[in-house]
Amino acid sequence: MTAVITIVNKSPVSRIFTNSFRGAKTFRSITKMSNCIFCKIISGDAPAEIFHQDDKMIIFKDIKPASKHHFLAVPKEHIPNVNSLSKNQIPLINDLIAKSKQVLADKGGNLDDTRLGFHLPPFNSVSHLHLHIISPVSEMSFISSFVFKPNSWWFTSVDQILEKLEKSKL
Structure with missing residues (x-):
């Protein structure tokens, strides 16, 4: 089964949707999406206030901060969203959490x-x-x-995601 990908241009960020359940696996193998603003930040093609970068992730300031310290930790591998995660990516999530806390502490959070x-x-x-x-x-x-708001329909805690991944069979 082949994923059908539709790109809808909405300024300033393009959104990428897939209408195939296998689309997530296809996306995982892609390291850079040409219309993804975060991929552009990772490659240096878009500006950001970067606090940390290594071979797995980048951490930068959110452009619309909700508080004094509001950062985004983004894996360099293009993973569309939390629903695309699998159990074998738990170490990546734990690395994002640990490095994020370290950056926050370094910034005085x-x-x-x-x-x-x-x-x-x-x-x-x-x-x-x-x-x-x-x-x-x-x-x-x-x-x-x-x-x-944690554990709402629109935002979930890292603990809830980790628990979901631990229980998953994939």
């Missing part, structure tokens, strides 16, 4: 007043997996608190 999580499709604005690191949570606006 409060690890005791932090939210880490992912937006769930279709509520993710960029179709490239990215972990939100937000601190201090206590200083978030009402709207931001709603947008990044």
Whole structure:
């Protein structure tokens, strides 16, 4: 079965959707999507305030911060979203979490007043997996608190994702 990919251009970010359940596996083997803003940041073709970069990930400042410290940890491999993750990617998620906490601590963020999580499709604005690191949570606006509400239909905690992946058979 071949994935059918439709690219819908919406400024400033293109969204990539697949209408085949095998499409996620096809995407996993692609390391760079030409219309993905995060792939462009990774390759240096788009600007970002980068705090960390290694062979697996990049961490940079969110362009619309919800609090004083709001970073995105993005794997360099193009993974569309949390629904595309498999059990064998748990180490990647754990690395994103650990490095994010280290960057937050280095930037003076409060690890005791932090939210880490992912937006769930279709509520993710960029179709490239990215972990939100937000601190201090206590200083978030009402709207931001709603947008990044843990374990809602639109945003989930890292703990919930890890639990789901541990239980998965793939």
